[in-house]
Amino acid sequence: MYRRFIKRPMDFLLSLIAIIVLSPVLLAVAILVRVKLGSPVLFMQKRPGLNEKIFTMYKFRTMTDERDENGELLPDSVRLTKFGRFLRSTSLDELPELFNILKGDMSVVGPRPLIIRYLPFYTENEKLRHSVRPGLSGLAQISGRNHLNWEERLATDIEYVTNISFYLDIKIILKTIIKAFKREGVVVIDKAPLKDLDVERRNSFDN
Numbered sequence: 001m002y003r004r005f006i007k008r009p010m011d012f013l014l015s016l017i018a019i020i021v022l023s024p025v026l027l028a029v030a031i032l033v034r035v036k037l038g039s040p041v042l043f044m045q046k047r048p049g050l051n052e053k054i055f056t057m058y059k060f061r062t063m064t065d066e067r068d069e070n071g072e073l074l075p076d077s078v079r080l081t082k083f084g085r086f087l088r089s090t091s092l093d094e095l096p097e098l099f100n101i102l103k104g105d106m107s108v109v110g111p112r113p114l115i116i117r118y119l120p121f122y123t124e125n126e127k128l129r130h131s132v133r134p135g136l137s138g139l140a141q142i143s144g145r146n147h148l149n150w151e152e153r154l155a156t157d158i159e160y161v162t163n164i165s166f167y168l169d170i171k172i173i174l175k176t177i178i179k180a181f182k183r184e185g186v187v188v189i190d191k192a193p194l195k196d197l198d199v200e201r202r203n204s205f206d207n
Contacts, residue, residue: 040061044059048113049105050132052119062087062093094136106135109168109172109173142179
């Protein structure tokens with residue numbers, strides 16, 4: 001009953017309240033991003049959502065557009081500035097996803113929306129992660145975030161999908177807030193232990 005009738009209205013209400021309450025923060029971060037990193041202020045990327053329907057996810061940009069002498073973008077680790085690292089470590093870069101929640105693309109709690117090119121590399125069981133809206137935070141994010149390997153992370157997503165409840169969502173929301181304040185579980189880009197899922201699994205899927 002919660003999943004079918006309550007979760008979406010609760011998402012709408014919570015995201016609307018959060019946007020109103022955090023509007024000064026959203027405005028301040030937007031101005032700082034424009035001054036320190038340039039335009040556009042938002043980073044927009046296509047991601048698979050509910051039933052693998054593609055939507056545009058919004059985040060504050062955290063990297064510059066610095067290029068080499070051939071016009072190619074420099075590595076992410078070079079373009080990620082100190083300010084960008086601060087935005088990521090505090091999860092402030094993810095605040096624009098509140099508008100995705102308001103629109104119905106995402107939920108406050110759910111499996112994080114991963115990139116489109118990973119879609120062919122999920123097992124049949126792991127595809128269940130797309131039977132619910134992707135979340136601003138999720139069970140995997142409070143259970144180790146990027147410190148989990150792919151099998152653990154995706155298994156945690158499925159654990160959430162099969163056990164959705166009001167109590168579990170509230171627990172995840174509260175733990176997410178605590179971790180955001182403590183900056184726990186955040187991995188900077190040049191030290192991330194995970195390979196891309198498609199790279200890690202391509203050989204095994206081809207065999």
